Amino acid sequence: MAQPEFIQPDFMQGSTEEEIHERMMANLPDDIDDMPGGFPYDFTMPAAIEKSEFINYHMARALMIAFPQYAWDDWLDLHGQQVHLPRQEAQHASGHIRITGTAGAEILAGTVFCTPATDSSPSLEFATDEDCTISEEGTVTVAVTAVESGTQSNVAAKTICIMAKPDKAVSEVINDEAVTGGTETESNDDYYDRIAAEYANSMTYLGNDSDYVRWAKEAGAGDCIVVSAADGPGTVKLVLVDRNGQPANETLIKDVYNYIVSPDDRAARLLPTACAKLSCVAATTVKITYECTGLSLDGTTDLEQVKKDFKAAVALVYDKAKNDSLLRYNDVRPLLSEISGVKDFATFTMNGGTTNIKLSQEEYPETGDMVFTE
Template sequence: MAEPSDSLLQRLLDAVGDSYDKTPGYLVYDLLSSVAIQLGELEQRQRDSALLLDVDNLIGDLLAAFVFQRKGITRTPSTFAIGIVQAAGNGTVSIGDLFETKSGIQFAATATVAVVGTGAVPVRCAAAGAIGNVPANQITQMPVTLTGITGVNNSAPTHDGFEAESDESLRERYYIAMQMPVTSGNVFHYLQWAKEISGVGDVDVYPLARGVNTVEVVIIDQNKQPASETLIAQVQAYIDPNSEGLGNGQAPIGAHCYVISAEGLPVNITVQVQKEPGYTDADVIQHMQSSVGSYLKSIALKADYVSYAKVGEAVLNSEGVEDYAGLQLNGGTTNIAIPGKHVAIVGGVILA
């Protein structure tokens, strides 16, 4: 049996006259102890229920239900990475034929292709999410032999495999809908529409960018990198197909919307480091890229400069770095301005 709350039990006992024996082991104390346990459970349920009224306390399905019931916003789903493989031989690759990496990540053909010598086959990953974004020259196997096809390889990375929208992003979209007046194709409306497409990480809107009745929507992907042509096309088709302004998408009639990707602004790093024992230069560079990359993601389409001091902090906090000196960003020792319609990304890292 659960123990009653001492403070609650004492309040109950204090409400009973002193003419009754209220010491442990006697009837009044034992009865009120049972009551205190039940009331304590009810109080806890009340506190738990109150927490559910604050969106900042919610995660997962509870968060998704909360924002849908209030604003009709749904979590954007995960997507399947796509790409092109070059099949060699003389035969036919049919829709659904499988190719895979050495680690077993499978890709299915999305078109039937007659291969004569070589042929480009569009593929889609069998599993949703970032797992399908594999580097070049990784899709080299066929789990099932295809008649006449002797080999396969992807000369370019696959792309646009995105995870389902994070709680943080979903909560941010809820706040945008609550705090920014979305109406009649205003700036906030274009922001909302673009973020409704899976894989869009952030958005900037430029009214009248190409003249009267025009809007430019600048997007980056979920990884806070320049968006692919595929993702750009999806957002374009959703808001204003072919930028015609005919009202065939979300944008109102007469509004010509042009969706573009933010241009990448590489931040090249040169620095002297004192490595911690057991770390190679390659290890440090990899960890530095990750640490600086996390900082740059946090300011993507939000800040107008890259902070020299913040990059230095990220370098120092990189795994394997004991200390550093002589930090240069793009050859200088000052903040780097980020022009409009650009996103800062990690460039080269050189250990001087």
């Protein structure tokens, strides 16, 4: 949810340069020249400019950073510190690669493997997490983590295929599955949502659904579905997605579990004592394709920007959809009309139709193809 827009209070109104200067001229004695170009007029104008800047810029900013609803960047971080809630840093993607080569050859931790560079993107580097040895069968699978953090470190299957420094003992390397989990630094809007939730929940540790969602997000998850009594009384399952809306990878699943259960430090445990078992799994995502025809734009935007704005808007609807186990057509269709620059459109479909899409308890909607035409 976006932070609310700051509206200047009444006592700051009427503070433009012209309004302030007009009041200053009106307060001059009647026998003093107040005509433009005169000495009093020119002498007081700089003061009016400075006062206007102080009120409309410096005072406005001071009021904004005093409240988390309007604060940003480092100022919002300070509000997060007040409730012991740090901003989520950019995360490194992680996954596994399969190395083929000479049996018995050792691959040290930190060995770098890469994707090939292309005309549109540089080579991406991934380092092995631990030492490993190629087996007698000539292969070994090892965990890797992206050298650079961010969403650009998420790569598709079969794209990590070269070594940064070639080794004669290695004949082939490949990632059989996608490497995921790379995220950008948490945005101000998302961070504010967590701070607001912390205040709203008064930092309870009862183990209700909102607590589990809050704890999962504190550990780095983008969202989660809470399945109570998943394996009987006293058990809870968390179905996780990362901050990109993608199914959580092994690293994120482990981070969320360890953060809540804290198996190595009982004193730091968040999981209520009455809960016998917590399990964390990756969400099953359901791709939703959107098609819109006859888009009429006012010239202030283009199709690519409309797609980008729509994708961001519909992601907020997914939160409600996963709670209701239903993505409603009438919740999604109006989003297109609300996008700046969109005047009208002819047809709009979800997965080829105009009906609601049902979701199972552990399914999370994901935006697939968007075919928008004018």
